[in-house]
Amino acid sequence: MKLYYAETLAPRKTCAVAKYLGLPIDYALVDLTKGEQSKPGYLAINPNGKVPCLVDGERIIWEADAIISHFAQRAESDLWPRDDRQIDVLRWFSWNSHHFYPHAGALYFESIIKPMFALGGPDSSKVAEEQGMFRKSARVLNQQLKGRKWLLGDGLSVADFSVAIALPYAKKAAMPLAEFPEIQRWHDQLNTIEAWRNPFPVRSETSGTSAANAALHA
Structure with missing residues (x-):
């Protein structure tokens, strides 16, 4: 699973749930200050030009609430209830x-x-x-x-x-x-x-940006 994120509110919840569940995630930082969310490569994944966005195999999921629900279901976690x-x-x-x-x-x-x-x-x-x-x-x-x-x-x-x-x-x-x-x-x-306290992946300033740029232009 590849999660496109930025260190802002909506992506924060997806990173927190992924970390809580211990999911194997490939994180791709989208630099909002450089407008990377509006680049053609990213818009091909999420035409809304927003973060977060998840690519899970052939499936692409926008919207943070949908992504965290998908994470919980995929992990078979009680974070997604199995009742009413x-x-x-x-x-x-x-x-x-x-x-x-x-x-x-x-x-x-x-x-x-x-x-x-x-x-x-x-x-x-x-x-x-x-x-x-x-x-x-x-x-x-x-x-x-x-x-x-x-x-x-x-x-x-x-x-x-x-x-x-x-x-x-x-x-x-x-x-x-x-x-x-x-x-x-x-x-x-x-x-x-x-x-919850520390949801975002640890990254260096250069490697995180480079990884995101590579993902956006792949």
């Missing part, structure tokens, strides 16, 4: 995409992505607006976590890896996480997992 909780996984994937992630991601963009791409500093009015929307969605998540160890109950699932993905950057991105004790407790549990 599958519907709950899809529900939280959808909820996260439409409610929580857009606002957590916007805060991440203002404080982390903008400096990375020399787009200036955070827009204070945008940050305040997104913090308000973050709080609205976080209240729903905080309530869901009451009385549950993980998002779906007693067992860790791909839903946890998906929904929490922006939280490692909460402090840097001015997310008001401290206002939500159940979310903080849940993320503290995730932080006990090495693959």
